[in-house]
Amino acid sequence: xxxxxxxxxxxxxxxxxxxxxxxxxxxxxxxxxxxxxxxxxxxxxxxxxxxxxxxxxxxxxxxxxxxxxxxxxxxxxxxxxxxxxxxxxxxxxxxxxxxxxxxxxxxxxxxxxxxxxxxxxxxxxxxxxxxxxxxxxxxxxxxxxxxxxxxxxxxxxxxxxxxxxxxxxxxxxxxxxxxxxxxxxxxxxxxxxxxxxxxxxxxxxxxxxxxxxxxxxxxxxxxxxxxxxxxxxxxxxxxxxxxxxxxxxxxxxxxxxxxxxxxxxxxxxxxxxxxxxxxxxxxxxxxxxxxxxxxxxxxxxxxxxxxxxxxxxxxxxxxxxxxxxxxxxxxxxxxxxxxxxxxxxxxxxxxxxxxxxxxxxxxxxxxxxxxxxxxxxxxxxxxxxxxxxxxxxxxxxxxxxxxxxxxxxxxxxxxxxxxxxxxxxxxxxxxxxxxxxxxxxxxxxxxxxxxxxxxxxxxxxxxxxxxxxxxxxxxxxxxxxxxxxxxxxxxxxxxxxxxxxxxxxxxxxxxxxxxxxxxxxxxxxxxxxxxxxxxx
Amino acid sequence: xxxxxxxxxxxxxxxxxxxxxxxxxxxxxxxxxxxxxxxxxxxxxxxxxxxxxxxxxxxxxxxxxxx
Numbered sequence: 001x002x003x004x005x006x007x008x009x010x011x012x013x014x015x016x017x018x019x020x021x022x023x024x025x026x027x028x029x030x031x032x033x034x035x036x037x038x039x040x041x042x043x044x045x046x047x048x049x050x051x052x053x054x055x056x057x058x059x060x061x062x063x064x065x066x067x068x069x070x071x072x073x074x075x076x077x078x079x080x081x082x083x084x085x086x087x088x089x090x091x092x093x094x095x096x097x098x099x100x101x102x103x104x105x106x107x108x109x110x111x112x113x114x115x116x117x118x119x120x121x122x123x124x125x126x127x128x129x130x131x132x133x134x135x136x137x138x139x140x141x142x143x144x145x146x147x148x149x150x151x152x153x154x155x156x157x158x159x160x161x162x163x164x165x166x167x168x169x170x171x172x173x174x175x176x177x178x179x180x181x182x183x184x185x186x187x188x189x190x191x192x193x194x195x196x197x198x199x200x201x202x203x204x205x206x207x208x209x210x211x212x213x214x215x216x217x218x219x220x221x222x223x224x225x226x227x228x229x230x231x232x233x234x235x236x237x238x239x240x241x242x243x244x245x246x247x248x249x250x251x252x253x254x255x256x257x258x259x260x261x262x263x264x265x266x267x268x269x270x271x272x273x274x275x276x277x278x279x280x281x282x283x284x285x286x287x288x289x290x291x292x293x294x295x296x297x298x299x300x301x302x303x304x305x306x307x308x309x310x311x312x313x314x315x316x317x318x319x320x321x322x323x324x325x326x327x328x329x330x331x332x333x334x335x336x337x338x339x340x341x342x343x344x345x346x347x348x349x350x351x352x353x354x355x356x357x358x359x360x361x362x363x364x365x366x367x368x369x370x371x372x373x374x375x376x377x378x379x380x381x382x383x384x385x386x387x388x389x390x391x392x393x394x395x396x397x398x399x400x401x402x403x404x405x406x407x408x409x410x411x412x413x414x415x416x417x418x419x420x421x422x423x424x425x426x427x428x429x430x431x432x433x434x435x436x437x438x439x440x441x442x443x444x445x446x447x448x449x450x451x452x453x454x455x456x457x458x459x460x461x462x463x464x465x466x467x468x469x470x471x472x473x474x475x476x477x478x479x480x481x482x483x484x485x486x487x488x489x490x491x492x493x494x495x496x497x498x499x500x501x502x503x504x505x506x507x508x509x510x511x512x513x514x515x516x517x518x519x520x521x522x523x524x525x526x527x528x529x530x531x532x533x534x535x536x
Numbered sequence: 537x538x539x540x541x542x543x544x545x546x547x548x549x550x551x552x553x554x555x556x557x558x559x560x561x562x563x564x565x566x567x568x569x570x571x572x573x574x575x576x577x578x579x580x581x582x583x584x585x586x587x588x589x590x591x592x593x594x595x596x597x598x599x600x601x602x603x
Contacts, residue, residue: 390572400580 003287005127008058009134012152018176026052027343029167029180031155031193033057035066035126036311036328037186038133041147042080042140043336046456049343050146052178053137054169058151060130063288064214067123067242067250068322072413072439073329074118075511079455082136083118086129090122091243096225098395098405102232105396105405107224115491116442117449121410123244125214126325158183158196158307165306182339183307186328189295191313197304203297204371206318207257208378210292213270215249217284227407229377229392233276238377240407241277248287251277252319254378261291294318296371298363302331303356310335315363320373320408323366330414331359337456337509341533346475351534354421362414369409376406413439416512423506423515423528429499430516440511443492445483450492453481455511458529460520463488465502467520473529478506508532539590 010033017024030041033055044051069086077083097107112120140147156175157168165183169176185193194201221241228239237254244250253273255264263269270289278284298315302308311328335355341347379385394401415438416422422436433441443450453459458478460467464485471478483492497503506515506528515528530536545551559567582588 386568386572387576390569390576393569394573394576398577401576404576 003127004131005060005062008151009060009131010055010149010151011058012172013150014171014173015148015150015176017178018171018173023166023177023179025164025179025181026050027180028052028182028184028339029054029165029178030184030186031055031167032186032188032311032313033130033134033149033151034061034186034188034311035129035133035325036332037184038130038137039076039080039329040184040186040310040332040336041149042082042133042136043332044339045137045140045145045147046080047336047340048145049340051148053147053149054153054155054167055149055151056154060134061126063212063290064125064127064244064248064250066126066129066322066325067244068326068410069122069124069129070322070326070411071112071116071118071120072411073326074122075442075451076329076333077133078118078451079333079511080133080136081139082132085132085135086124087118087122089128089132089245090124091223091245092119092122093223093225093243094120095222096227098392098407099226099228099231100389100392100396101230103396105392106402108402110410115444115489117451118442121322123242123250125244125248128245129325155187155192155196158193160197160305160307163306181306181343184332184335185307185309185313186311186332187313189312189316191309193307194299194309194313197307199304200300201297201316202300203295203316203367205295206293206374206378208293208374209255209257209259209261209264210294210319211253211255211264211270211273211289212292213251213253213274213289214244214287215251215274215278215284216247216287217249217278217282218247219249219278219282219284221249229388229407231277234273238407239277249284253277255291265289265291292319294374296367296374298360298367301356302359303352308335308339308352308355310359314359315367317366317370318374319370320377321366321370321410322408323370323411326411327362327366327414330362331355333510334359334362340509341476344475347533348535354419354534358414358416358419358421361416361419365414366411373406373408377408415439421508421514421532421534423524423531425516426524427500427503427516427518430503431495431498434496434505434513434516436513436515438513440505440507440513441495443495444489445492446487451511454507456509458509458514458532459507460525461496461503461505461507462520463492463496463503463505465504465519467504467525468522471522471525473526474533474535476529476533478529506532537584537587539587539594541594 027050030037030053041053094110154170159166226241240252242250302314310331317323338351379388391404461481463483514532
């Protein structure tokens with residue numbers, strides 16, 4: 001077999017850290033080389049922070065797992081230098097169909113907005129996603145960045161030492177210890193680090209099992225998301241069919257609670273289920289089968305002194321809506337620039353508490369949405385099922401019921417309304433979507449796209465007005481981007497000016513809006529920068 | 537606008553008879569489904585979330601008093 005996910009891509013190699021008497025101190029240690037851990041490490045390396053990534057494995061994700069990646073994470077990945085390989089390989093989709101029993105009740109088009117570099121969604125197997133992140137990590141390594149990935153390094157113990165954390169790591173050649181100024185735990189929903197620190201992870205368990213199968217077939221199905229409620233081939237349950245690259249199709253079948261997982265996973269039981277769905281004459285091969293249950297929960301706090309949790313380790317949602325990996329990347333997008341400023345002594349350590357506030361807000365939004373989808377897809381009472389079926393029956397005949405059909409509310413970027421880092425909106429008539437706290441929408445420029453020009457540092461974006469080309473406040477260098485109406489794409493005006501004649505935006509290194517005004521005002525800008533780094 | 541809780545249907549007896557008539561000859565399950573569809577259609581017609589919240593509360597209030 002030569003599947004990418006069966007190949008050790010970062011096999012164990014002895015590190016010099018294992019041959020020293022005193023533990024080596026690292027600036028940052030990331031635990032877990034999944035999508036979030038790799039994203040965090042790349043971001044750190046790009047910011048010039050020395051980082052070691054440890055993982056108890058040496059391969060990319062086993063099976064496709066997370067397959068649906070939204071625009072915002074793709075934009076984040078582009079800032080990390082690997083957005084385009086994902087899109088080039090991924091399957092772009094906009095269409096979907098919803099079936100109830102034997103009938104198609106309606107179809108939809110996501111109608112993505114024009115003027116964005118990245119599509120609304122792509123489907124891509126998690127193993128490719130991780131492979132492209134690994135490629136980027138290797139590229140940074142080659143360029144001389146201080147980034148190191150250690151395979152088959154399993155964390156056994158972590159200890160909070162106040163101004164650092166000690167990490168005991170097991171390897172095929174025995175254990176060793178390192179010290180970390182900052183430890184970022186991206187070790188997944190079952191996070192061993194969370195358990196080692198005895199931290200809570202409370203929420204709601206959904207009593208249901210889903211069979212997921214990756215099927216390789218030459219099929220005539222279109223590039224659409226098909227969702228079935230109560231189909232004849234899976235009576236009383238739900239089903240999902242979604243296309244991935246390489247002729248691989250993802251099939252999710254709800255199985256209910258009271259099942260024998262090991263039995264259900266056997267090919268002799270899986271294949272008849274798939275034949276019932278696909279028809280007897282469709283030839284297919286099984287690439288990967290798994291059964292999952294899920295929970296909607298989060299840690300009370302994501303930051304515990306110098307151990308910071310991100311991704312599934314910090315919060316878990318049901319898969320409906322693709323809010324898992326997509327939100328995890330928004331976590332590290334939010335965290336790393338703050339950590340950089342704290343490490344450089346430019347911001348107070350308390351800036352990291354805003355990571356907690358902003359990303360807990362994001363997690364709550366995701367948990368709310370995915371819990372509601374789950375309640376619709378798998379009703380837990382007769383009355384809940386009654387209303388669900390009524391919505392589906394009505395949706396076939398009346399348009400009004402279609403927005404009530406909930407087969408997953410797809411991931412959209414979180415707006416950090418109410419964050420202490422925001423300066424109150426001072427752009428009268430400015431569009432709601434670009435208010436302080438929101439992530440910048442992309443828009444076409446004369447050359448390229450807006451988001452290519454934003455991020456990694458603070459930027460002052462001036463539209464139809466002047467702002468200084470350079471500004472330094474509290475040791476922070478703020479770049480500038482000046483855009484005038486003769487070169488303005490209507491999409492840019494619509495997304496950033498609205499009713500206003502001109503605008504100045506202060507944009508954070510994670511491409512979120514910190515403040516906006518009609519004209520440049522030096523005192524106000526300086527105050528907004530201080531506020532955005534936790535100094536006011 | 538707020539929720540109307542005073543008589544508002546002309547020829548109320550006729551309406552009531554029509555409401556019962558659509559349930560005639562249906563099983564309990566069919567009638568339950570029909571009621572659910574009816575609630576959703578009426579709710580969409582009202583649309584105003586504040587009025588809907590008042591309606592949900594008014595209906596719940598009576599149930600709470602009964603138990």
